[in-house]
Amino acid sequence: MEQYKKNDIIVVFVEDMGADGEGIGKINGFPFFIKDALIGDTVEARVTKVKRNYAYARLEKVMTPSSFRTEPVCAFHRQCGGCQIQALDYREQLRFKQDKVRNNLIRIGGFEPALIDRIMEPIVGMEDSFHYRNKAQFPIGTDRDGNPVAGFYAGRTHSIIANTDCALGVKENQLILETILDYMRENHVSAYDETTGRGLVRHVLIRKGFATDELMVCVIINGTKLPAEEKLVSTLSRIENMTSLSVNVNTENTNVIMGKKLRTLWGSDTITDRLGDISFRISPLSFYQVNPVQTQKLYGLAVEYAGLIGQESVWDLYCGIGTISLFMARKAKCVYGVEVIPQAIEDAKQNAELNGITNAQFFVGKAEEVLPEYYDATGDVTGVSDGMRHPDVIVVDPPRKGCDEKCLETMLRMQPDRIVYVSCDSATLARDLKTLCAGGYELRRVRAVDQFPQTVHVETVVLLQRKDM
Numbered sequence: 001m002e003q004y005k006k007n008d009i010i011v012v013f014v015e016d017m018g019a020d021g022e023g024i025g026k027i028n029g030f031p032f033f034i035k036d037a038l039i040g041d042t043v044e045a046r047v048t049k050v051k052r053n054y055a056y057a058r059l060e061k062v063m064t065p066s067s068f069r070t071e072p073v074c075a076f077h078r079q080c081g082g083c084q085i086q087a088l089d090y091r092e093q094l095r096f097k098q099d100k101v102r103n104n105l106i107r108i109g110g111f112e113p114a115l116i117d118r119i120m121e122p123i124v125g126m127e128d129s130f131h132y133r134n135k136a137q138f139p140i141g142t143d144r145d146g147n148p149v150a151g152f153y154a155g156r157t158h159s160i161i162a163n164t165d166c167a168l169g170v171k172e173n174q175l176i177l178e179t180i181l182d183y184m185r186e187n188h189v190s191a192y193d194e195t196t197g198r199g200l201v202r203h204v205l206i207r208k209g210f211a212t213d214e215l216m217v218c219v220i221i222n223g224t225k226l227p228a229e230e231k232l233v234s235t236l237s238r239i240e241n242m243t244s245l246s247v248n249v250n251t252e253n254t255n256v257i258m259g260k261k262l263r264t265l266w267g268s269d270t271i272t273d274r275l276g277d278i279s280f281r282i283s284p285l286s287f288y289q290v291n292p293v294q295t296q297k298l299y300g301l302a303v304e305y306a307g308l309i310g311q312e313s314v315w316d317l318y319c320g321i322g323t324i325s326l327f328m329a330r331k332a333k334c335v336y337g338v339e340v341i342p343q344a345i346e347d348a349k350q351n352a353e354l355n356g357i358t359n360a361q362f363f364v365g366k367a368e369e370v371l372p373e374y375y376d377a378t379g380d381v382t383g384v385s386d387g388m389r390h391p392d393v394i395v396v397d398p399p400r401k402g403c404d405e406k407c408l409e410t411m412l413r414m415q416p417d418r419i420v421y422v423s424c425d426s427a428t429l430a431r432d433l434k435t436l437c438a439g440g441y442e443l444r445r446v447r448a449v450d451q452f453p454q455t456v457h458v459e460t461v462v463l464l465q466r467k468d469m
Ligand code: SAH
Pocket: 287, 289, 317, 318, 319, 320, 321, 322, 323, 324, 338, 339, 340, 341, 344, 365, 366, 367, 368, 397, 398, 399, 404
């Protein structure tokens, strides 16, 4: 076989896309991974790294563009790396994601293609696949002329490219950022420089409640106070719908954006948003889903799959701030949420109270520890009800690494009628479904939801039913 080496120029037809959106083209069966090359392109590329069974190459020129190519909305999409597949037509993005979930279920989960094709519903896309993010965190830096800039880190680096108009964000971002940059210039306020650890302004966090229009701005600083704070407050607070202005102190030399200390400069400490008929109070430090439109669809499906009629006991594992728990609580007898981050559980409890929901209980801890603790509690330990030990439904929404084995094993011992699995990584989803199906469950429904258009990420919701039912 022909040997390739670094800097070789190849011409190749891109026949597939990998999990990270990179184009895959083969020459005599030998695959090349080419970032920014799209399915259907014929490209010229320069080999950058050769491995035994595959190689990486950098896109040099699109010779014949794919019919799925579309004019990218953002001029920086290749440098930024946030929107890996922005140059791909949105309908094709959806097909890519649908296929990715389907293939993982078949390849990793071991499910029959015919079964998947029979039960998998079409992916839920967005009407407007831009401007969907309710939250943005812009790093602040200094350009060559010494002016403050806001933008994004160039892919995999920490140098900032100026762009105040991210296509995924809300239109208000630009005005807010320009207002802050003007204030910095006029008052000689420095931007943080992470190589020296000097300078003041590190990041700007902007959030918008999509249902309420409320706006929140938090300036993250390497210090405790902004000079001429009142000047910034007076201009920012005049922006329509501004609700909360704060500073966050982060003096650590770290990649973590937010520090622990918060000080409200103006307005309210929080903003409020609604998903369906549930209200959420959000502080600059709170976790909150970034695409509320799709979140509502995704969790709406989870509630539908749970098949609640009002009598059920439900565990919501990996519950975060309790979004799913609160949706379910409206339709179930009681819901038990488990989450490892104590602050998220505080938020969940507050959100329950804010909405007058009294049939949801929340526990701090690891799902794989809390669940067996309740299931194995013997006799009549106070606080452990029958519904906790024998729930009708278990919902899980784990992080990318999926569920812990001990968690899956306990779920199987509990034998709920239904398991609803919400996943942000279809590979670990498929792995976990294999375990659950081997343990007596049957795959009944599958649907992908596009929470992050223009990126390669895809969410999936699955219904499993106990086989003997
Ligand atoms: N449905 C939630 C989001 C779930 S994201 C919401 O809408 O808020 C996954 C969550 O799992 C995160 O909040 C993360 O902190 C939590 N987590 C991670 N590992 C965990 C574990 N072992 N046990 C319980 N929760 C865990």
